[in-house]
Amino acid sequence: MDCLFCKIVSAQIPANVIHKDALVTAFRDINPQAPTHILIVPNEHIGGAADLTPAHTPTLAALFAAASQLAAAKGLSGYRLVINQGAEAGQSVFHLHLHLLGGRRFAWPPG
Numbered sequence: 001m002d003c004l005f006c007k008i009v010s011a012q013i014p015a016n017v018i019h020k021d022a023l024v025t026a027f028r029d030i031n032p033q034a035p036t037h038i039l040i041v042p043n044e045h046i047g048g049a050a051d052l053t054p055a056h057t058p059t060l061a062a063l064f065a066a067a068s069q070l071a072a073a074k075g076l077s078g079y080r081l082v083i084n085q086g087a088e089a090g091q092s093v094f095h096l097h098l099h100l101l102g103g104r105r106f107a108w109p110p111g
C-alpha cells in the first residue's frame with residue numbers, strides 16, 4: 001500500500017523516530033505546530049479513527065501509553081492530544097495518528 005506513515009514505520013522513508021515498540025511508532029511532525037509536536041501511529045495500517053474496531057484495543061492503549069510516556073519525558077504537565085478524522089476535520093494522511101502537542105498554551109474551541 002502506498003501510505004506515507006506505513007513507509008515511515010518500515011523505515012523506507014526517514015523520520016525523526018523517538019519511540020518504537022511492537023504496536024506503535026512515534027516521530028516528530030515535519031511541520032510542528034507547537035514546541036513539541038509528535039505523531040504516534042499504529043505500526044499496522046489503520047486508515048483513521050472511524051476504522052477502529054474492538055480488536056484494535058491493545059493498539060489504542062499503546063498509542064495513549066506512548067503519548068503519556070513521551071509527554072512525561074518532555075516534562076509536559078499539560079498537553080493536547082488530537083486525532084483528525086476525515087478531510088473535513090483536517091486529516092491529510094490517511095493512516096491513523098495521534099498528535100501530541102505541547103510547550104505552549106492552546107485555545108479552546110480549536111480552530
Ligand code: 5GP
Pocket residue numbers: 004015016027028029030031032039083084090091092093094
Ligand atoms: P493530519 O493533518 O492528517 O491530522 O496530520 C498529518 C501530519 O503529518 C501533519 O501535521 C503533517 O505536518 C505531518 N506530515 C506530513 N508529511 C510528513 C512527513 O513526511 N514526515 C513527518 N514527520 N510528518 C509529516
Ligand code: ZN
Pocket residue numbers: 003004005006007044045046094095
Ligand atoms: Zn499506512
